[in-house]
Amino acid sequence: MDFIQDLTKKIMQTNLQKTALKTEVDFLKISAGEIKPAQKITVQEKFLHEKFVTFGKNAKEWTRKCILLLLEIEKHEIWKKKNFSCINEYAAKLAGMSHDLVNDSLRVLHFIEDKPALMKVVEMKGINAVRAVITIATKETAEFWAEKAMTMSKHTLEVYVREFRARMQVEADKNLQGKSDISEAEIGAKNDAENWEKFRPGTAEMVKNQQLQAKLNFGEIKIMAEIDFGQLPKTDNADSSNSERNMESSILENLRNNLKLENPRDEDQTTPKKLVAMQLDPQILAQLEKLKGENGDWNDLMKQLLQMREDHLEEQKPESVKTDSRHIPAKIDRYVTSRTNGQCAFPGCNKKLNIKHHTQRFALEKIHDSDRLYGLCKAHERIAHLGLIENEDLSPKLWKVRAGADTTSEIGKAKYAIDQVVQKFRASPA
Numbered sequence: 562m563d564f565i566q567d568l569t570k571k572i573m574q575t576n577l578q579k580t581a582l583k584t585e586v587d588f589l590k591i592s593a594g595e596i597k598p599a600q601k602i603t604v605q606e607k608f609l610h611e612k613f614v615t616f617g618k619n620a621k622e623w624t625r626k627c628i629l630l631l632l633e634i635e636k637h638e639i640w641k642k643k644n645f646s647c648i649n650e651y652a653a654k655l656a657g658m659s660h661d662l663v664n665d666s667l668r669v670l671h672f673i674e675d676k677p678a679l680m681k682v683v684e685m686k687g688i689n690a691v692r693a694v695i696t697i698a699t700k701e702t703a704e705f706w707a708e709k710a711m712t713m714s715k716h717t718l719e720v721y722v723r724e725f726r727a728r729m730q731v732e733a734d735k736n737l738q739g740k741s742d743i744s745e746a747e748i749g750a751k752n753d754a755e756n757w758e759k760f761r762p763g764t765a766e767m768v769k770n771q772q773l774q775a776k777l778n779f780g781e782i783k784i785m786a787e788i789d790f791g792q793l794p795k796t797d798n799a800d801s802s803n804s805e806r807n808m809e810s811s812i813l814e815n816l817r818n819n820l821k822l823e824n825p826r827d828e829d830q831t832t833p834k835k836l837v838a839m840q841l842d843p844q845i846l847a848q849l850e851k852l853k854g855e856n857g858d859w860n861d862l863m864k865q866l867l868q869m870r871e872d873h874l875e876e877q878k879p880e881s882v883k884t885d886s887r888h889i890p891a892k893i894d895r896y897v898t899s900r901t902n903g904q905c906a907f908p909g910c911n912k913k914l915n916i917k918h919h920t921q922r923f924a925l926e927k928i929h930d931s932d933r934l935y936g937l938c939k940a941h942e943r944i945a946h947l948g949l950i951e952n953e954d955l956s957p958k959l960w961k962v963r964a965g966a967d968t969t970s971e972i973g974k975a976k977y978a979i980d981q982v983v984q985k986f987r988a989s990p991a
């Protein structure tokens with residue numbers, strides 16, 4: 562009897578926990594604007610809608626099945642044997658598929674046909690689910706990317722791939738410099754960083770990326786040249802394009818030397834600097850230049866100004882609040898929003914913040930603490946709840962995406978457990 566009582570108690574507790582977590586997830590969704598207040602709808606309208614949803618679901622599923630057959634249809638030229646002029650006509654007439662859909666699907670399928678794990682994702686989630694990874698996945702990493710494509714939405718995956726590429730670049734640069742400049746903050750993540758080698762793309766893709774990068778950098782330098790030196794003088798020389806090119810290269814040379822002079826300190830050699838073109842009011846520029854000083858460094862001045870802003874914010878920081886309510890107190894909420902100027906806190910992301918994220922997971926400590934509460938865009942919030950932000954407990958300056966969730970440290974395990982439940986409820990229909 563005791564056993565049954567125990568079991569009943571356990572089941573009731575689990576259900577209670579489930580309800581509590583469901584409420585938490587609903588709260589997340591409501592604050593993210595995902596749940597809208599229900600509109601009035603008649604029984605008949607509801608019936609019509611449900612019918613449409615069912616048929617639509619089926620239509621999508623059957624199109625997905627057709628897409629998966631395209632490769633074989635193409636290989637065996639079945640369209641030709643059945644007297645169609647091309648595969649596009651075949652697919653349009655027999656399955657109502659547009660030319661674009663067929664061409665695009667074939668392009669993606671050709672990319673992943675030697676990667677069974679990704680083919681499986683297409684089978685289950687459709688072709689759009691893998692599009693973001695086709696230029697980054699290799700045969701060796703296909704399973705890794707398939708897992709990501711299964712757990713992320715199309716948009717989240719796009720953002721993740723972008724951050725991942727940036728991270729790969731950082732790791733590659735570190736390797737090139739042959740130095741282990743791993744800061745204290747990163748020591749915990751050292752093991753994770755060591756595995757980055759396997760994600761490196763093949764040589765052909767790296768060359769392509771480098772060419773593209775060189776093109777982009779050249780564009781930026783050119784803009785600066787125009788700003789610094791005014792218009793290029795016109796020349797009467799018949800071979801004007803040649804002389805312009807010479808002029809351009811001497812300007813570039815000049816700029817490069819200037820840049821070198823502006824970065825005389827040793828530590829600056831490690832981080833490549835970026836050129837920025839800004840439209841500034843002359844008065845503001847004059848003030849800034851004065852603060853920088855003739856031989857000063859723009860980075861030092863900017864750092865100082867940022868530090869002053871941080872100190873100022875620190876003074877205004879509201880006390881943290883311990884409560885059972887997920888609702889973030891208004892003072893803290895306002896502070897967190899203004900800290901990043903209403904934008905996502907992830908480095909380099911300029912999206913509007915969509916949701917406030919407790920980096921320590923609210924359920925673990927039930928505390929609203931501005932130091933551990935950051936506004937994120939939807940994609941970065943999803944990435945965070947997949948446990949894929951490294952240094953999440955530190956300042957966002959040090960955040961980067963990681964390849965897998967931390968399931969070894971105590972805090973990592975606890976967060977992971979919560980994140981798993983959040984995923985489950987998010988996946989279930991509201």
Ligand SMILES: [Zn+2]
Nearest residue numbers: 905910938941
């Ligand atoms: Zn973001």
